[in-house]
Amino acid sequence: MVKNPSFSEAKKDDMTGLKVTNLCKIYRESTGEVNALGPVSFEVEAGGVLCFLGPTGCGKTTLLRSIAGLEKPDTGEVRIQSHPDGGEPVIGYVFQQGALFPWMSIFANLEFPLKVKSIDKDTRREKVESMLEMMRLSSFASSFPHQLSGGMQQRAALARSLVMEPDLLLMDEPFSSLDTRTSQELQENLRELLKKASTTVLFVTHNIEEAVYLAGKVIVLGHRPGRIVRRETIDLPDPRSRLSDSFTEYLVSLRKTFESLVSDQ
Amino acid sequence: MGRIGKYLPGLAIPCLLIVWWFAVTGGGRDTLLPSPEEVISVLFHPFQDLISTGSLAWSTLVSLVRVAMGFSLAALIGIPVGLLMGASRSARRFLSLMVEMARPLSAIALLPLSIIIFKAKTFSQLFGLQYLRYQKNLLNEMQLGMIFILFWGGVFPIILGTIQGVRSVRKMHLEAAGILGANRLFTFRHVIIPSALPDIFHGLKLGIGRCWMVIIAAEMLPGTNSGIGYLIRYSYQLSRYDIMLASIVIIAFIGALFSKGLESLGEKSLVLRSKER
Ligand SMILES: Nc1ncnc2c1ncn2[C@@H]1O[C@H](COP(=O)(O)OP(=O)(O)OP(=O)(O)O)[C@@H](O)[C@H]1O
Numbered sequence: 292m293v294k295n296p297s298f299s300e301a302k303k304d305d306m307t308g309l310k311v312t313n314l315c316k317i318y319r320e321s322t323g324e325v326n327a328l329g330p331v332s333f334e335v336e337a338g339g340v341l342c343f344l345g346p347t348g349c350g351k352t353t354l355l356r357s358i359a360g361l362e363k364p365d366t367g368e369v370r371i372q373s374h375p376d377g378g379e380p381v382i383g384y385v386f387q388q389g390a391l392f393p394w395m396s397i398f399a400n401l402e403f404p405l406k407v408k409s410i411d412k413d414t415r416r417e418k419v420e421s422m423l424e425m426m427r428l429s430s431f432a433s434s435f436p437h438q439l440s441g442g443m444q445q446r447a448a449l450a451r452s453l454v455m456e457p458d459l460l461l462m463d464e465p466f467s468s469l470d471t472r473t474s475q476e477l478q479e480n481l482r483e484l485l486k487k488a489s490t491t492v493l494f495v496t497h498n499i500e501e502a503v504y505l506a507g508k509v510i511v512l513g514h515r516p517g518r519i520v521r522r523e524t525i526d527l528p529d530p531r532s533r534l535s536d537s538f539t540e541y542l543v544s545l546r547k548t549f550e551s552l553v554s555d556q
Numbered sequence: 557m558g559r560i561g562k563y564l565p566g567l568a569i570p571c572l573l574i575v576w577w578f579a580v581t582g583g584g585r586d587t588l589l590p591s592p593e594e595v596i597s598v599l600f601h602p603f604q605d606l607i608s609t610g611s612l613a614w615s616t617l618v619s620l621v622r623v624a625m626g627f628s629l630a631a632l633i634g635i636p637v638g639l640l641m642g643a644s645r646s647a648r649r650f651l652s653l654m655v656e657m658a659r660p661l662s663a664i665a666l667l668p669l670s671i672i673i674f675k676a677k678t679f680s681q682l683f684g685l686q687y688l689r690y691q692k693n694l695l696n697e698m699q700l701g702m703i704f705i706l707f708w709g710g711v712f713p714i715i716l717g718t719i720q721g722v723r724s725v726r727k728m729h730l731e732a733a734g735i736l737g738a739n740r741l742f743t744f745r746h747v748i749i750p751s752a753l754p755d756i757f758h759g760l761k762l763g764i765g766r767c768w769m770v771i772i773a774a775e776m777l778p779g780t781n782s783g784i785g786y787l788i789r790y791s792y793q794l795s796r797y798d799i800m801l802a803s804i805v806i807i808a809f810i811g812a813l814f815s816k817g818l819e820s821l822g823e824k825s826l827v828l829r830s831k832e833r
């Protein structure tokens with residue numbers, strides 16, 4: 292077991308997009324310790340989509356934050372494949388609450404990561420506009436976040452992460468405040484987009500259907516401190532149909548795992 | 557209700573007071589307190605020379621320009637110092653004891669000391685414009701000591717407001733900026749400053765209110781012979797209570813104008829922050 296947490300980049304020809312070994316996180320507060328996560332170990336192949344399913348408070352956000360480097364894990368190792376041309380991997384993170392900047396228009400929010408990279412103005416405009424188009428937010432380019440519905444804010448936050456063309460995309464319940472229909476539409480968009488890009492995706496949710504629709508692999512976490520209780524490969528042909536028998540089989544089977552978690556508690 | 561309409565309810569009590577004032581002093585009675593007509597007549601002739609100190613407009617202008625200078629200096633220094641203290645722990649350690657000790661020292665208490673230090677120098681002397689000395693010129697009225705205490709009165713609310721703004725930036729926004737690749741400088745410029753703006757404006761509003769109170773008090777002290785505060789003291793000595801009351805009305809009006817003005821400037825940033833969900 293690796294004692295000291297360390298971050299390193301996987302070798303270039305390695306086909307592993309993300310490899311996490313023995314990750315463990317304990318929050319130390321004045322009121323005591325909260326054992327929030329793990330240990331968990333897993334890996335995602337480059338360009339793959341992995342989904343973590345788990346009940347509330349089981350450490351899903353903690354897991355994503357540790358991978359993104361926002362939280363220092365107590366033990367374990369995180370390896371992220373480097374950028375195709377050898378540089379630092381670009382990590383996109385969609386926060387559970389969106390975290391859009393309220394003093395900037397939606398356009399300026401999307402432009403932010405491009406400005407950071409000092410990309411020229413015309414290219415920025417072009418990229419932001421095509422991303423807004425894809426997310427069906429074009430008519431809200433000059434609106435401020437508070438003028439958008441919760442679901443639109445989530446979409447804008449997703450757009451802001453995608454516009455940086457990340458190598459690894461981490462998403463914390465990105466569809467949680469969307470109604471079923473919009474959520475499905477957006478999931479379809481995202482699937483299309485991910486197929487084209489070679490982005491490795493890790494997202495967490497407690498919506499089983501979302502997981503089965505989007506992910507290539509699903510991992511179920513148990514109650515806090517989250518540990519892996521089940522790994523499932525979703526072997527469904529493209530395009531995925533929510534009405535197919537095999538889709539429903541996955542749903543039912545994962546639902547059963549979830550129910551047993553509740554009865555264990 | 558229109559733009560003016562929303563101020564109407566706030567005028568109800570002042571109107572009642574004026575009616576009462578009229579009732580006790582109006583109708584040509586000879587009372588100690590002047591009637592509203594007399595005060596209004598002073599207010600309606602702002603360019604008339606009063607008790608040989610210059611006109612009401614001139615006195616107001618002198619006070620206003622003094623405040624403009626002292627307040628600008630306070631903002632120019634207070635905002636950067638506040639940003640620095642908010643952002644850097646070591647700057648806070650280095651400066652906060654000094655600020656906490658200096659803050660409760662009333663600006664008025666410092667006026668004599670300040671005049672000693674600056675030797676009653678005015679702007680016209682500072683710039684070597686001696687020939688202005690016997691003319692009526694604003695630069696003759698800008699005593700460095702006076703500007704200094706205005707700076708003193710205004711700078712602390714501005715520093716404290718700015719620190720508060722920087723410190724209350726949401727952790728989530730800082731993390732988002734980091735994830736989106738921004739370095740410290742970029743984050744400071746595009747995340748910390750904009751989200752601190754409402755508090756900075758609040759500090760500026762408190763600061764200008766303080767400056768306005770300080771200048772009136774300072775001008776009432778001996779050794780001053782211009783400005784609206786001086787007009788109050790002098791008209792009182794000559795028992796010209798109509799001029800004294802007119803000056804008070806002007807002071808109240810300008811004070812309200814200052815704070816409303818800064819409020820509306822800060823409103824846009826405030827709106828964005830309070831509507832965040
Ligand atoms: N900064 C923190 N300090 C102390 N405890 C924390 C902190 N953040 C999270 N926790 C605790 O760690 C546990 C896991 O939290 P986490 O936010 O990772 O859960 P989650 O699976 O994302 O939940 P949800 O589905 O509700 O978003 C919770 O019990 C929480 O109370």
Ligand SMILES: [Mg+2]
Nearest residue numbers: 351352387463
């Ligand atoms: Mg969470």
